[in-house]
Amino acid sequence: MSARVGRYVRMVATPGDGPALAEGLLKVAEGMRSAPGCELYIVNRTPDEEDAVWVTEVWADEASSDAALNQDLGEAGLGAILPLLAGPPEFIELAPVGGPGLA
Amino acid sequence: MSARVGRYVRMVATPGDGPALAEGLLKVAEGMRSAPGCELYIVNRTPDEEDAVWVTEVWADEASSDAALNQDLGEAGLGAILPLLAGPPEFIELAPVGGPGLA
Numbered sequence: 001m002s003a004r005v006g007r008y009v010r011m012v013a014t015p016g017d018g019p020a021l022a023e024g025l026l027k028v029a030e031g032m033r034s035a036p037g038c039e040l041y042i043v044n045r046t047p048d049e050e051d052a053v054w055v056t057e058v059w060a061d062e063a064s065s066d067a068a069l070n071q072d073l074g075e076a077g078l079g080a081i082l083p084l085l086a087g088p089p090e091f092i093e094l095a096p097v098g099g100p101g102l103a
Numbered sequence: 104m105s106a107r108v109g110r111y112v113r114m115v116a117t118p119g120d121g122p123a124l125a126e127g128l129l130k131v132a133e134g135m136r137s138a139p140g141c142e143l144y145i146v147n148r149t150p151d152e153e154d155a156v157w158v159t160e161v162w163a164d165e166a167s168s169d170a171a172l173n174q175d176l177g178e179a180g181l182g183a184i185l186p187l188l189a190g191p192p193e194f195i196e197l198a199p200v201g202g203p204g205l206a
Contacts, residue, residue, distance in 0.1 A: 006145075006147060008111060008157075008159075022200055026200060026201050026202065029201065029202030029203060030202075032202070032203055033203045038203055039203075039204060040143075040202075040203060040204030041202045041203045041204065042109075042161070042199055042200075042201070042202040042203070042204050042205055043199075043200045043201055043202045044109060044197040044198060044199050044200060045197070045198045045200060046195065046196055046197055046198065047196050047198060048195070048196055054111075054195070054197060055202075056111075056159055056204075058145070058204070092149065092151070092157070093149055093150055093151055094147040094148070094149055094157060095147060095148045095149065095150060096145055096146075096147050097125055097129060097145075097146045097147060097148060098129050098132065098145070098146055099129065099132030099133075099135070099143075099144045099145040099146045099158075100132060100135055100136045100141055100142075100143060100144045100145075101142060101143030101144065101145050101159075101161070101204065102145055
């Protein structure tokens, strides 16, 4: 059995573009509903930072995560959000263990 | 309609106690299955920090989150993990917007 992989991805938009970044990432998230092995892809804003968006990802295994990351950027809708970013995304890599919300 | 609330909680165990902290938090997570409004309570280890554990929480609304936080510590099983912590937990507060994994 392969182990699940997850990550928190923090993206910061150029000033004032936090809402547009969240909208764009929601479209990416909708596309992930059909991605094999995608268990969670939740878009979050944060009350602490107006222009930051966090994405919570959980994948069934490393292979499904890699496949989604290597997907054509335009196909995933990520191309539309790149111009909104103030800098590169930051990642916290996770090894999900269990709990409510995991199948 | 009340808005969902979420958070990432980072806890760091005393050196070598990361696995025990994750085990204790998994027990807390199992108890959360019956907590009203608990949508996610996922325990994660991270390859980047041997003794850190992250918990991904999503609640149906502020009231259900508050009710769980105010639960008796012993009842939730949090009492057992407190002695393992090297310091106070850190929180990133979230406003979940949508995506796969949210009902």
